[in-house]
Amino acid sequence: MASDNFQAHDYYLMDELLSDEHKLIRETARAWVKKEVSPIVEDACQKAEFPKQWIKGLAEIGAFGPYIPTEYGGAGLDQISYGLIMQELERGDSGLRSTASVQSSLVMFPIYTYGSEEQKKKYLPKLASGDMMGCFGLTEPDHGSNPNGMITNFKDAGDGKHVILNGAKMWISNSPFADIAVVWAKDEAGDIRGLVVERGMKGFTTPETHGKWSLRASATGELVFDNVKVPRENIFPNIKGLKGPLGCLNSARYGISWGVIGAAMDCYDSALRYSKERIQFGKPIGAFQLTQKKLAEMITEITKAQLLTWRLGVLKNEHRATPAQISMAKRNNVHMAITIAREARQIHGGMGITGEYPIMRHMMNLESVITYEGTHDIHLLITGMDVTGFNAFG
Structure with a gap:
């Protein structure tokens, strides 16, 4: 171990x-x-x-x-x-x-x-x-960055008590073992609504996604709905439209902006320790200027990210954090972490690709994190729209 x-x-x-x-x-x-x-x-x-x-x-x-x-x-x-x-x-x-x-x-x-x-x-x-x-069903096979295009839908079952849900979601963390799924689907009026689907409901399956090179210690799968009969009481009464799922994503993106600092800190700590132990040309590689440059830039970027998230946390506690501020932190910090993972891998040399060190695992994981909950480029456009007032989507 x-x-x-x-x-x-x-x-x-x-x-x-x-x-x-x-x-x-x-x-x-x-x-x-x-x-x-x-x-x-x-x-x-x-x-x-x-x-x-x-x-x-x-x-x-x-x-x-x-x-x-x-x-x-x-x-x-x-x-x-x-x-x-x-x-x-x-x-x-x-x-x-x-x-x-x-x-x-x-x-x-x-x-x-x-x-x-x-x-x-x-x-x-x-x-x-x-x-x-639980798990969360928003992303579909053909609708990722544009969730408004979703085709998953539900219609009245005709008994006044249930709706019939059809569609599919993919890239769903926890789906293979989840007991419930919070699913976003369009009603008969075309409005996006949230509802809770429980495992065991006929027609609801959660096939697992295999062959991942990233997030391998996390269960990922699909959500498939084939005429699933869901009680009307399982529909969220207090939300309608994209505002619902986007509110959830804001909370998740906020957590990610903190989380990836942990991955970056792990890579930096491992690289710093390795640089003091690994001897080349008669001295530790940490004594060479290029290694010090890498380490100095790593701790600088980690520190900047720590300050960014702490301030965001204060604003979140005061209910003043905006979705655009959260997007900035998510985008900046994930990019920071994946860059540090790559630099740390170089400091570790060939050992950096082995499981003896956490570097390659973090690097592969972060390739998913930089895409999910809003891609790197989508968050850039969110900030761009916030500062210019112009919508560059679509």
């Missing part, structure tokens, strides 16, 4: 901006990752398996819906706490953070924000405890 020698780096004394509770939450998540994730994650990735035992641990450290009120089973924490948990999970593995992100921001968040009181009481406590797992 791999040993976890990770040490956090805080170049700008960011800890002084955190409360004692924030630091305790972070340390709890970090300790769990070191004990339960790091020793087995490389093997899980090689086998392309999601270790199911992680689910209970994630629930115990409060990683499922940390900001959901305690009355519904959540921890009632603030947005910075949520971010710190995501950072520590992604330091372990992006696939692990994806599992928690989906459960929190794409399943629990919409049920809490858009759902009826009955839906909240029925699902949220079980989702928070990990007794129930």
